[in-house]
Amino acid sequence: MSDLNALVEATKATLQRIADEFTPAVFASSLAAEDMVLTDLILRAKLPIGIFTLETGRLHKETLGMVDRIKETYGYDVALYKPETDAVDAYVKQNGLNAFYDSVEMRKECCRIRKVEPLNRALAGNKAWITGQRRAQSTTRAELAVQEDDAAHAMTKFNPLADWSEDDVWNYIRTNNVPYNPLHDKGYPSIGCEPCTRAIQPGEDVRAGRWWWENPESKECGLHVVDGKLVRIKAVSHA
Ligand code: SF4
Numbered sequence: 603m604s605d606l607n608a609l610v611e612a613t614k615a616t617l618q619r620i621a622d623e624f625t626p627a628v629f630a631s632s633l634a635a636e637d638m639v640l641t642d643l644i645l646r647a648k649l650p651i652g653i654f655t656l657e658t659g660r661l662h663k664e665t666l667g668m669v670d671r672i673k674e675t676y677g678y679d680v681a682l683y684k685p686e687t688d689a690v691d692a693y694v695k696q697n698g699l700n701a702f703y704d705s706v707e708m709r710k711e712c713c714r715i716r717k718v719e720p721l722n723r724a725l726a727g728n729k730a731w732i733t734g735q736r737r738a739q740s741t742t743r744a745e746l747a748v749q750e751d752d753a754a755h756a757m758t759k760f761n762p763l764a765d766w767s768e769d770d771v772w773n774y775i776r777t778n779n780v781p782y783n784p785l786h787d788k789g790y791p792s793i794g795c796e797p798c799t800r801a802i803q804p805g806e807d808v809r810a811g812r813w814w815w816e817n818p819e820s821k822e823c824g825l826h827v828v829d830g831k832l833v834r835i836k837a838v839s840h841a
Pocket residue numbers: 658660702709710712713714716717794795797798
């Protein structure tokens with residue numbers, strides 16, 4: 603637990619530094635366990651950091667229900683960013699509602715419309731954004747740093763939980779009675795859109811249930827993609 607206390611203090615210090623030096627800053631929450639840890643730390647400290655989620659139109663009802671849980675617990679209204687209706691309608695009309703199963707390109711185009719474009723709108727005008735990503739979550743996050751230069755969005759990106767393990771996340775949630783998505787108790791360690799997430803079996807990789815029909819290397823939303831290419835984000839050393 604002492605290691606967790608040290609992690610929590612370091613994370614509080616990172617969030618305070620963001621509030622002091624990078625205002626305006628926003629936290630992109632997917633309403634999953636990691637995001638609830640950050641939500642708890644931000645809202646308990648009353649930091650001037652806005653919290654939003656990408657309401658893709660394909661989320662589980664349990665995930666959307668977390669917006670109400672946050673309101674009940676902290677009295678905070680999470681901002682919802684939705685895709686452009688015309689873009690969704692055009693994609694569905696041309697390709698079908700679930701065309702993301704057909705190819706990586708079709709999947710990334712759906713993510714671009716439902717996640718990337720709304721994310722860009724949500725980030726506009728901010729100096730920094732925050733995610734709940736952890737290094738141990740997947741092969742695509744092995745080099746994740748707490749602070750990075752996000753060239754794609756021309757701002758600084760913070761991953762305050764980069765050093766946290768899955769056990770650290772759950773120890774924090776249980777110790778502090780933080781509300782969490784009930785899907786985590788049903789075999790979903792990582793939760794995205796409903797048609798692109800399945801429960802996993804014991805021993806499977808924690809992100810094995812995300813876009814399970816694709817190779818591990820392609821399993822990202824494209825939230826760091828410019829002109830269809832993954833953009834490398836440069837880590838920044840910090841005190
Ligand atoms: S996760 Fe699936 S449904 Fe959600 S935006 Fe990406 S492809 Fe579309």
